[in-house]
Amino acid sequence: MRGGAPDRQVVRKIHVWFAGRCRGLPSIPPMTTRRTFLLGTGAAAAGTLVATTATAPASAEPETRSARPDADRDRFTIAVIPDTQYLFDQDRGDAEPLDAALRHLVNRTSADNIVFTAHLGDLTENGSKSEIEDVGRSFRALDRRRVGYSVLAGNHDLDSRTDDQRGRTPYLDEFGPRRFRDSPTFRGASPDGYNSYHVFRAAGREWLVLALDWRMSDKGFAWARGVLARHPKLPAVLTTHEFVHAGGDGKAELSDYGRRLWEGLVKDHDQIFLTLNGHFWPPARSVLTNAAGHDVHVHITNYQDRYYGGSAMIRLYEFDLARNTIDVRTYSPWLLGKRSLNTLERREVELTGDADRFSVPIDFEQRFAGFAPVPVRPERPVRQLLVPGTVAYWRADSLKDLSGNGNDLRQVGTLTATTEHHRDSPSRASRFFGKEGYLSTVDSAPLNRLTFERGYTVEAFIKLPAGFDHPWCGLLTKLAPGAAAGKTGDDPKEPLCTLNVAGGGGLQWAVFPKNRDGMSTNWGHELAEDTWWHVAVVNDGRHTKLYVEGSELLRNPSTPATGIATAGDPWLVGAYAYDRIVEKSFHGWLGEVRIVDRALPTERFLTAR
Structure with missing residues (x-):
């Protein structure tokens, strides 16, 4: 990498240390009267257990013209794409897995009511101009359909020793604010261009997404606080490259930079109820308590250590406001679209570990009551x-x-x-x-x-x-x-x-x-x-x-x-x-x-x- 990139052997040693640290962790009859029925069966009724079965992912298919998401349905989906860096690594990569994933998301917009897509950084391995341009071409599949999405820089997309005041880079040239001028969700970026925010409409209300740089400066933190202050009633999802990693018990815990982000932004802003990051592996999740005493769900998702650089695995966060639940599932559209699978591919089509397929119970009305309470309906005469x-x-x-x-x-x-x-x-x-x-x-x-x-x-x-x-x-x-x-x-x-x-x-x-x-x-x-x-x-x-x-x-x-x-x-x-x-x-x-x-x-x- 140009511009004073860190020594590649040092970076490799850091990656090996993290991989070793995380390896092995748990990834009634028609003529019967009411009275006869009562006397014959007894009054007590057993409780019931309701089981739900998630819908199996649809196979990938050629890109087609898709319907727009339904902004009023109380079921909607946020799609998440973690680190794709090994797919864009000089002459060693392969864009097709990501292309298949993006086509799949476009084609499933209506069926899954996908309202937004977020990439979590490390789009590329070396952050070179050619790699960044290659991945930029893949994302044109979303640009052409005016799909709302965000990207952010990971440590492999630029000089990892710098923060968001680093100036011009190939990443900024390709994924800076100009790219999103026709986006239906893009609302603005920090003056440096490395942090952005998006607003999408779903379930009859607006939601905020913060897409934050790998390392924010004090100016970046101030900008993010300003965005939240200008949108005080919007529930917010924070996306960044590094925040939490899998701890020794398999649960997510804050990294050193994550603690700075927690103390400087997340803890005191009750709007942020969900954070998503990549960078480390294996995936993990946990729940932290903010200054208001409310839950913040923190999730790490990254599969670059798995077969074929993660096979462009995507994660769907399926919000169901009627059930007060977010259902999460993880799969590879690229593998789903293949007619035949080799031995390793068959293991990767869909992941069902505790950190890959799960449900998050959230009473949305109660959780958001502190900053966006539902108006009490007035008494009617x-x-x-x-x-x-x-x-x-x-x-x-x-x-x-x-x-x-x-x-x-x-x-x-x-x-x-x-x-x-x-x-x-x-x-x-x-x-x-x-x-x-x-x-x-x-x-x-x-x-x-x-x-x-x-x-x-x-x-x-x-x-x-x-x-x-x-x-x-x-x-x-x-x-x-x-x-x-x-x-x-x-x-x-x-x-x-x-x-x-x-x-x-x-x-x-x-x-x-x-x-x-x-x-x-x-x-x-x-x-x-x-x-x-x-x-x-x-x-x-x-x-x-x-x-x-x-x-x-x-x-x-x-x-x-x-x-x-x-x-x-x-x-x-x-x-x-x-x-x-x-x-x-x-x-x-x-x-x-x-x-x-x-x-x-x-x-x-x-x-x-």
């Missing part, structure tokens, strides 16, 4: 919730029917007023039902006599306590049994209508409709405890569907069920009755309840934005 057809509307701070239809409630036993509520609840209160108290419509309530033959929508906000063990407790139930309305099918002692929390926290809607002698029953899945849920029952005059959080559930009957039979009896709120005897109160929190005499679309639910 009653008049906004009285959609046409509303026949009853009850909030937890009153026994009055707020619809004005006279369907007032009376309280039986003891209930506790709380401020607990679903985040999308129009009001800010609930009642806690402690297995004894409940509510009932007054005898004169018009609701008692309604049959809902045009359809209905019943909505409620509920939360089950941790350790819930009180199955078949009612949320909303008619007091009179089926026999009181002349129904003789199934068990005529069952209530004319009931919305229950069944065993394991699953929902059940069981009704004697007007058009049938027997019951029509909908079943829901088991609901997580200690979590607020919006539940809804919607009937369009013929068919009934259960919804949770606006999502239609599976076990909804196709046999027509019209209306709700009645004997002019009261509705119980927070209780279940059998043969007119109140057997069980609800156990948990119950927020507001609304009943409408027609089918509402999900966009008109109480949770609607």
Whole structure:
């Protein structure tokens, strides 16, 4: 390397020392009634373990015109490319593995919703003009498609003894700010050109990427702090060449320069929740705690020590905001695209070690609350919730029917007023039902006599306590049994209508409709405890569907069920009755309840934005 490069024997000895230091480290039947089912099987339900299977990587293919990423999907991917230096080493390299990886990322933009790609430095072995130009040609595959990506300099891309004030280099000529002037994500670079930042949009918000030089000067640190200060609400991913390495226990720990970077930038900037670096091997990961007391996930990924210089291995960070998880997988698109593989290649197609394929649990809303809290949805006035057809509307701070239809409630036993509520609840209160108290419509309530033959929508906000063990407790139930309305099918002692929390926290809607002698029953899945849920029952005059959080559930009957039979009896709120005897109160929190005499679309639910 020109310009006072370090002695190659010294560099080789350092590499051998690190390789030696890290080597060896762990890289139910149709006619069964609800009551019979309960007695026959017991109320307790076993917990379930949900297993997820990652999608297998798609094979590499010729570059094609790809769709743009979807900025609003709550699943998106950041692609990471670690050290490629051995692929660009004078006359000893091979650009095809990296070319295949970049084609693959372009072609998978839509399928994997790849919103950004980051290279972690050491693009080349010697940082010569010809090597830098060669790797620059490979990255034109991303330039042509206006794909958002970043690169940064590693110690092999320039004189490793210098910091970001080193001046002009072949690296800066090829990968300086001018290259990114048409990039959809590039937002700026430090005056020296060696540090840059990018902003991409995903999951309906903006995210920041800092791509920092191998060695930052004091000016570089000041520039990076300035970028974060100008974007105080953006969650940030920091990429650099050196930060952590694998320690003796296989977990990532800060290098000497990494400690400077941690103390001078990362620790005091809560926005930085993930750091990615290469340089050392083997790969490793760990979690550090910043000054705000929050997690910072630190990951090293580098495979240059493996077959064919790492075979242009890529790592995908698949963010899933609905599951509060980042799923990580590592594979070689170049090898995937081959028709046949040799003995060594077969071992490298996809890596599944603990540091190569794993999941990172992150409660994104909670983690980002310190710098970008989700605005609290304001309480909505009653008049906004009285959609046409509303026949009853009850909030937890009153026994009055707020619809004005006279369907007032009376309280039986003891209930506790709380401020607990679903985040999308129009009001800010609930009642806690402690297995004894409940509510009932007054005898004169018009609701008692309604049959809902045009359809209905019943909505409620509920939360089950941790350790819930009180199955078949009612949320909303008619007091009179089926026999009181002349129904003789199934068990005529069952209530004319009931919305229950069944065993394991699953929902059940069981009704004697007007058009049938027997019951029509909908079943829901088991609901997580200690979590607020919006539940809804919607009937369009013929068919009934259960919804949770606006999502239609599976076990909804196709046999027509019209209306709700009645004997002019009261509705119980927070209780279940059998043969007119109140057997069980609800156990948990119950927020507001609304009943409408027609089918509402999900966009008109109480949770609607």
